[in-house]
Amino acid sequence: MSSDPRPPLLFAAVADDDTGASDLAGMLAERGVPTLLVIDLPAPEQFSEWGRGYAAVVMAEGTRNVAPAAAYERTRAAVRLLRARRPRLFQIKYCSTFDSTPEGNIGPAIDAALDELGEAFTVAVPALPVNGRTTYQGYHFVHGRLLSDSPMRHHPLTPMTNPDLVDLLARQTRRKVGLAPHAAVEAGAEALGEHFRRLRAEGVAVAVVDCLHDVHLQTICRAAADLRLVTGSSAFGMFLPDLWRERGLLAESVGAPLPSPEASAPGAGCLVVAGSCSEATRRQNERFAAGGAAVHKLSATDLIAGAPDLAALARQLRGELAAGRHSLLTTSAGAEEVRRAQEWGAGRGLSVPAVGEAVSQALADLVLAVLEGGTAGGLLVAGGETSGAVCRRLGLGALRVGKNIEPGVPVCFALGRFRLPVVLKSGNFGGEDFYGKALRALARPAEFFV
Numbered sequence: 001m002s003s004d005p006r007p008p009l010l011f012a013a014v015a016d017d018d019t020g021a022s023d024l025a026g027m028l029a030e031r032g033v034p035t036l037l038v039i040d041l042p043a044p045e046q047f048s049e050w051g052r053g054y055a056a057v058v059m060a061e062g063t064r065n066v067a068p069a070a071a072y073e074r075t076r077a078a079v080r081l082l083r084a085r086r087p088r089l090f091q092i093k094y095c096s097t098f099d100s101t102p103e104g105n106i107g108p109a110i111d112a113a114l115d116e117l118g119e120a121f122t123v124a125v126p127a128l129p130v131n132g133r134t135t136y137q138g139y140h141f142v143h144g145r146l147l148s149d150s151p152m153r154h155h156p157l158t159p160m161t162n163p164d165l166v167d168l169l170a171r172q173t174r175r176k177v178g179l180a181p182h183a184a185v186e187a188g189a190e191a192l193g194e195h196f197r198r199l200r201a202e203g204v205a206v207a208v209v210d211c212l213h214d215v216h217l218q219t220i221c222r223a224a225a226d227l228r229l230v231t232g233s234s235a236f237g238m239f240l241p242d243l244w245r246e247r248g249l250l251a252e253s254v255g256a257p258l259p260s261p262e263a264s265a266p267g268a269g270c271l272v273v274a275g276s277c278s279e280a281t282r283r284q285n286e287r288f289a290a291g292g293a294a295v296h297k298l299s300a301t302d303l304i305a306g307a308p309d310l311a312a313l314a315r316q317l318r319g320e321l322a323a324g325r326h327s328l329l330t331t332s333a334g335a336e337e338v339r340r341a342q343e344w345g346a347g348r349g350l351s352v353p354a355v356g357e358a359v360s361q362a363l364a365d366l367v368l369a370v371l372e373g374g375t376a377g378g379l380l381v382a383g384g385e386t387s388g389a390v391c392r393r394l395g396l397g398a399l400r401v402g403k404n405i406e407p408g409v410p411v412c413f414a415l416g417r418f419r420l421p422v423v424l425k426s427g428n429f430g431g432e433d434f435y436g437k438a439l440r441a442l443a444r445p446a447e448f449f450v
Contacts, residue, residue: 010249011056011240012087014078014113016071016094016105017384018391019426020234021060024093025401026410027237028056029449033250035401037412039391041078042398050398050415055250057082058093058401062388065157065353068104068172076112083116088249089230089240090117095384096128096233097147097428098140098165099158100172107172110206110231114175121200123180123224124169125232127211130407131429133233134212138166138179151279151428156338157356157385165208178204185210189222196223206231214239234408261400261413261421261445268377269321270442271370272435274330275363275386276427282332284382288435294320294327300341300355303331303362310366318374326439329366331359332382360385364393371418378421378442380435387424394418402448406430411441411448421445 010033015021021037028035036054038047040061051057059078063071079090092109100106106124114122127135132143140163142150147163162168170177184195192209199207209220209232221239224230244250272288274281289295296317302308320327333341345355360383367390370376381387397416404410408429412422421442425434441448 007252008086008088009055009057009082010087010244011089011091012082012085013056013058013091013093014075014082014109015058015060016064016109017062018060018387019384019424020093020095021058022387022399022401022410022412022424023408023426023429024091024234024237025056025058026404026408027234028058028241029401029410030403031238031241033241037399037401039396039398039416041074041081044081044084046397047081051085057085060388060391062392063105063109064094064099065356065385066105068108071105072108072112075109076116079113079116089225090228091236092229092231093234094126094232095426096126096131096133096235097142097150097152097160098126098168099152099155099160100168101158102162102168102171104172106231107169111173111175113229113231114205117228119228121196121205121207122227122229122231123196123220124165124206124208125211125220125230125235126165127209127217128233128235128408129211129213129217130238135165135208135210136182136212137210138181138208139163140165154335154338156277156342157353169206169208173206175205176203177206177208178202180207180209182210182212185216185219189219192219192223211235261449265375265377265420267324268375269323269325269327270378270380270439271317271321271367271376272326272328272380272382273363273367273386273390274328274332274382275360276383277333277338278383278427280430281382281427282334283432284430284434285328285330285332287432288328291436294325296327296329298329298331299337300331300333300359301344304345304355304358310369314366314369314373317370321370321374321376329363331363356385357389360389361393364389368393376420378423378439378445380423380425380438380442382425383427391424396422400449402445405437405441406434409434409438411445413445413449
């Protein structure tokens with residue numbers, strides 16, 4: 001298909017949001033796989049330039065909250081571009097809490113990849129035990145609670161009320177969905193592989209796989225390693241590299257070491273942007289504020305309506321960063337505040353997704369105003385939708401991915417318009433003191449790159 005003379009990629013993935021892409025890419029980089037994160041679909045020439053020296057590429061397509069048909073087309077186009085590098089294995093990456101609606105977009109993304117690759121079977125493994133996400137008999141759990149009983153039931157854009165992933169996924173795809181249950185996984189990789197073959201013979205195209213702990217993940221990776229396509233969480237990035245080393249594949253794909261990035265503006269403060277309304281992010285915001293950080297809290301409705309003097313706020317933030325002070329810009333809110341913002345939007349003809357997008361875009365505009373007129377030691381963004389808006393508004397383009405600060409959250413270095421260290425954090429990830437850890441990492445990024 002391609003005349004590209006470079007060695008094939010070991011691995012290529014398409015993720016439905018930027019923090020999910022960062023999560024998977026960080027798992028790979030943590031295990032010594034040189035990994036590039038690409039924001040949206042670049043021109044082939046730009047992709048070729050950015051992709052030199054990497055064994056894995058993860059493409060962030062921001063498809064989680066677009067219409068299912070658009071998610072299908074964008075995912076398929078991304079897979080088509082990645083095929084030019086002849087990856088040994090593809091992944092469709094989605095969140096370990098299966099963030100989606102009954103219509104999609106996980107099913108349409110899987111359909112797009114299967115159609116583009118001409119494949120008839122794949123697996124769905126959303127489990128990520130290291131972060132408390134597990135699957136049993138097809139039902140999904142978050143820290144031991146059914147997905148429908150977890151805080152995800154209050155997500156403002158993708159409230160998760162159906163924990164039966166076989167049923168939920170079957171509503172999103174035109175293909176037959178089946179289950180590889182706990183007993184099949186417990187039986188070991190060879191038996192699990194045989195179970196996959198039986199499911200395929202029965203016409204199943206997507207097998208949801210039970211997973212309770214990391215030993216199960218190792219079994220699943222061995223059983224699925226020779227598939228053309230896998231789908232699920234970042235867990236594949238945790239255990240596939242060991243299998244690649246065992247088979248001698250990683251040494252074949254890793255070229256000369258890439259130069260280590262340095263701090264972009266020593267002495268300058270870092271900007272933390274928190275749009276996520278998750279419990280984890282709100283606790284992190286509170287801890288950060290208690291430590292003396294400059295905090296700027298904006299209501300979603302004021303931000304959309306343009307009520308604050310955003311130009312004045314941008315000037316204030318530039319001054320704080322130039323003085324070496326870390327600053328937090330946040331719209332994080334509790335469930336009641338979120339409800340009021342959605343009702344406010346409904347009264348103005350805005351759907352729930354439209355309100356969320358408007359808030360994210362307004363935050364991104366403000367971040368651009370800060371960085372265009374000043375400097376920052378680094379950028380930390382909390383929340384998938386917020387990260388997507390900020391990355392695109394800043395024209396970050398692609399990021400070199402380093403090791404994790406905590407599981408699923410690596411240090412990255414932007415290669416586009418603004419060249420600076422960046423951390424993209426899923427709203428649900430990280431302990432209460434995560435911001436402090438991240439800021440220390442942003443001050444010495446070279447230590448986090450392989």
